[in-house]
Structure formats: C-alpha cells, structure tokens
Amino acid sequence: MSGSGVSARVCVVTGAARGLGLEIVRLLAGRGDVVVATDVDTDALAAAIRDLGASVAGRPLDVRDPDACTALAAAVVADHGRLDVWVNNAGILATGPSFELDLATQRRVIEINTFGTMNGTLAALSPMRDRGRGSIVNVVSLAGLAPVPGMAAYSASKHAALAFSLSTLGELRATGARNISISCLCPAGIWTPMLHDRTDDFWASAPFGGRLLQSTDVAARAVALIDRPQPVAAVPRLMGPFSRLTAATPRLATALTPLALRLAAAQQRRTAKRLAAG
Numbered sequence: 001m002s003g004s005g006v007s008a009r010v011c012v013v014t015g016a017a018r019g020l021g022l023e024i025v026r027l028l029a030g031r032g033d034v035v036v037a038t039d040v041d042t043d044a045l046a047a048a049i050r051d052l053g054a055s056v057a058g059r060p061l062d063v064r065d066p067d068a069c070t071a072l073a074a075a076v077v078a079d080h081g082r083l084d085v086w087v088n089n090a091g092i093l094a095t096g097p098s099f100e101l102d103l104a105t106q107r108r109v110i111e112i113n114t115f116g117t118m119n120g121t122l123a124a125l126s127p128m129r130d131r132g133r134g135s136i137v138n139v140v141s142l143a144g145l146a147p148v149p150g151m152a153a154y155s156a157s158k159h160a161a162l163a164f165s166l167s168t169l170g171e172l173r174a175t176g177a178r179n180i181s182i183s184c185l186c187p188a189g190i191w192t193p194m195l196h197d198r199t200d201d202f203w204a205s206a207p208f209g210g211r212l213l214q215s216t217d218v219a220a221r222a223v224a225l226i227d228r229p230q231p232v233a234a235v236p237r238l239m240g241p242f243s244r245l246t247a248a249t250p251r252l253a254t255a256l257t258p259l260a261l262r263l264a265a266a267q268q269r270r271t272a273k274r275l276a277a278g
Helices: 019-030 042-049 066-080 103-131 152-174 215-227 239-248 250-255 257-276
Strands: 010-013 034-039 056-060 085-088 134-139 180-187 232-235
Touching: 010 019, 010 066, 019 034, 019 042, 019 085, 019 215, 034 042, 034 066, 042 056, 066 103, 085 103, 103 134, 103 152, 103 180, 134 152, 134 215, 152 180, 180 215, 215 232, 232 239, 239 250, 250 257
Parallel strands: 010 034, 010 085, 034 056, 085 134, 134 180, 180 232
Antiparallel strands: none
C-alpha cells in the first residue's frame, strides 16, 4: 500500500538524476510506489538512486526521442503489468537575450522542454488509454504562464508545453476519457542545480526575485497532483493569478521589465552573498 492508502502505483519520472526529479522519486518510493527513474546522465542517476531501495529502478532515456519514450512505456507495462503515473520533469535552462543566444541552444531548449513533454505524454497515454486510467504530471513553470525576459526560449518552451498539455486534456475529455488526468505544475524558481551556477547571471535573475522554493516542497506538490489532479497548479498558489495578470497586460509588463530585472538582480546578489557566507 502507498502512503495515500491506495495500492502501490507504477510510476515513471524523467530527469530524475538530480534536483526536483530526484526528490519526486524519493517521495514516490517513500510512499511505497514502484518507480522507474530516467535520465540521460546514467552515471549520475545510478549514484542518486543507489540507496532508494528495490522499488526504484534506473533507466536511460533521452526525452527528445519519441521512439525511446514509447519503448520505455511498453517496457514498464511488460515488466509491471501497467503504467499508472508518468511525471515529465526533464528540462534545461538557457539564459540571455534571444538575439544573442545561438539558435542551436534555443532549439535544444525547445526540443527537451517542449518535445520532451509531448513525447512523454503521448508515450504514457497509449497504455493509460488502453486501461482507461492514469495520471500524468507535467512540470512546467511560472514561465509557462507569463513571459520571462532573459529566458525567452525557456519561457516559450514552457508556454508550448502548457498549451499542449491542456489541449490534450481537453481532447481526452471530449473522447470520453474521464479517468486519465494531466496536471501542469507551475512553480516559481527552485533552488536546484539548474540555478546553482547562475547567482551572478543577470539574465537569470528573474527566479531570484521572490523566495526561492526548495525542491522538497515542490516535489510534495507534484506527488499531491497524482491523487488530486488539477489542470494548472502554481507554486506558490498566489503566483498563478499574478503571472496570468502579467501575461494579460503586455504593454505594462514590458515597460516595467527594466525595473523588475534590476530588483530581481539585487535579490540575486543578496542570495549569492548569503550562500557564500554559508
């Protein structure tokens, strides 16, 4: 039995070698679920899950490869009889003005963050639709609710992931699939390896503008969405409406961008000093 009082679920988590993905794996394993943890960095993944118990298995996965995602879903079903949960967490960040970043870097962000989410979602849906039940949690970002200057490709990739997820959820409902959920988790900045080396990067200052979240807190919200799905769940909750308002007022938002970035950069510097002081 899992910690939620239901039978142990069979789960896949992508981008699980570190950060938020690893915390999600820990929580799922801790409540008794069977977890297939995936990442492209197989050495880091093996080290990360070594002590998590027999219920956690590591598998290599490049989420950019749709055939690999489909094959993984099929393998999980073959090994465990079903696939209950798929968490699309894999993602990367590139910062800087879009007109200064090379196109290859921006394309890689889109391929991993957007197409990776699409590939995982579609791979999971095949066995879930066969059974008529299942839960997909797509880790998006507040950057998927409102544009973030300095992270244009990242924000674009998350907007696209959100739109795909919600559109697909609507299609499931329109075709009578009532017991398959797709939840989009939209957290503010999380203190994970994605930000660890960006405390002096001006164009990465936006996530530092508010209180940085801990991966343990966001992971708990992700796992909660398995039991109580929501189409969109912002963390912190109040940032969802604020981000929507920002997106709805583009003239004002862009006019305030220089001030907002300066304030965020000041908070970023304070965070860097605090970390340096231990």
